[in-house]
Amino acid sequence: MALSLKKLAGQTAIYGLSSIVGRFLNYLLVPLYTYKITAASGGYGVVTNIYAYTAFLLVLLTFGMETTFFYFANREEVDARKAFSTASGAVGVVALIFLVLCLVFLNPIASFMGYETHPEYIAIMATVVSLDAFQAVLFASLRQQDKAIKFVTLKLAFVFSNIGLNLFVFLLAPVLYAKGWSVMNWYNPDYQVGYIFIVNLICTAGVTFGFIPEIRNMKPGIDGQLLKQMLKYTWPLLLFGIIGILNQVADKICYKFIVPGQEGEVQLGIYGACVKIAMIIAIFTQAFRYAYEPFVFGGQRDKNSPEMQAVVMKYFVMTTLLAFLMVMMYLDIFKYLISSTYWEGLKVVPIVMMAEIFMGVYFNLSFWYKLNGQTWWGAIFSAIGCAALLSINFIFVPKYGYIACAWGGFAGYGICMLLSYIFGQVKSPIPYPMKSILGYFVLAVALWQFSVYFCPANRILMYVLNTALVLVYVAVMLYDERVLVKQILDKIR
Secondary structure (H helix, E strand, O other): OHHHHHHHHHHHHHHHHHHHHHHHHHHOHHHHHHHHOOHHHOHHHHHHHHHHHHHHHHHHHHOOHHHHHHHHHOOOOOOHHHHHHHHHHHHHHHHHHHHHHHHHOHHHHHHHHOOOOOHHHHHHHHHHHHHHHHHHHHHHHHHHOOOHHHHHHHHHHHHHHHHHHHHHHHHHHHHHHHOOOHHHOOOOOOOHHHHHHHHHHHHHHHHHHHHHHHHHOOOOOOOHHHHHHHHHHHHHHHHHHHHHHHHHHHHHHHHHHHOOHHHHHHHHHHHHHHHHHHOHHHHHHHHHHHHHHHHHHHOOOOOOHHHHHHHHHHHHHHHHHHHHHHHHHOHHHHHHHOOHHHHHHHHHHHHHHHHHHHHHHHHHHOHHHHOOOOOHHHHHHHHHHHHHHHHHHHHHHHHHOOHHHHHHHHHHHHHHHHHHHHHHHHHOOOOOOHHHHHHHHHHHHHHHHHHHHOOOOOHHHHHHHHHHHHHHHHHHHHHHOHHHHHHHHHHHO
């Protein structure tokens, strides 16, 4: 088990490089966007809304083929190369059909979404999400083959090119345009939102060229018999994925319909900007998922798998709650990631962060039905959670605004987490250390609330107190894991 945990930690670190570093660097774009696009303009609300649609569509177009590919590629009777070609080919065909339909019916779609004056936004992002869908299985293949370095390289290539082009468009281009450079005749200072989407398209298309060796390695055609088996396995995952992503983006998609017009775009922009601060949990969860999913599927016949999952769950909760405390204790610093015109929405940060932790726990709990091929359980749990989220949004957003969106996500993921745990312990029991896990939740929330109610007026004293509270949490962690800590120290010596 120790060797397996060491391998998992190493893989998480490698994949975390692309996820954590990439997301952190992309955080640099959040202040760029929010300082250049004021909250009152509603422009960031447009960005938040359209990216919510693309996240939903990406799940729809990949229809669970990443997880399905892992499942079949690790079966002894299936040729991994054939599984890759079939999965990537199926996703590629669906993505191409989607793109053609979007371009043919572009104006009606743009009008329905409220962007009839800018249908090109929809055309650009439809192309982006189609390319992303095709790339999803290609990235999954890299993970399955343990090609973590290439995975990281391509992910970071997108990040750095995206940041570089955004810096050019928002910082350098306006200066050159103001100086009257003839090469800048294409630039329109009022088209900032559109340039965000154009840059995304350029960078996404560029990454596709990095997959030329993998594309050449694909076996021609799609294995029809294997595809039938894959679709049988994946359709519950598709439903599960759709409902799962709706738990993340339904509030941002529906907001313009619940609060229409400019007011809705302004409020959505404030909410979307503040949610970015809370995404540190999502960064860790994504890096963890990239490493853990192939790790579990590859070792599904390991007799220690249940015990391994129990230990990993505890460490996941410990780590994410530490991240929660770090952000909340130093929110006065993190808030400068966004312009002060968006600060009124900071109250959603702790709610959204805790919802993200629930989502991560739910992901950890999902393997009992994934490994048993009973993925429809995930669809049921997610449907119930999504129903709760949507109900809270439609009932309470008109009265309470975007704070109801945050509580909707909290309730949705909390319900999914609880249902998956309860049914999982009946169907496929795993010895989770619940006393310890719940203890960390209570400790983290108690320390945070202590800092809220006993916060000194003096900023320096506030940081001293909050740092001390974080150290209390770390001390409890170290004491709880004192045997493991001792083993690590003995090796260092």
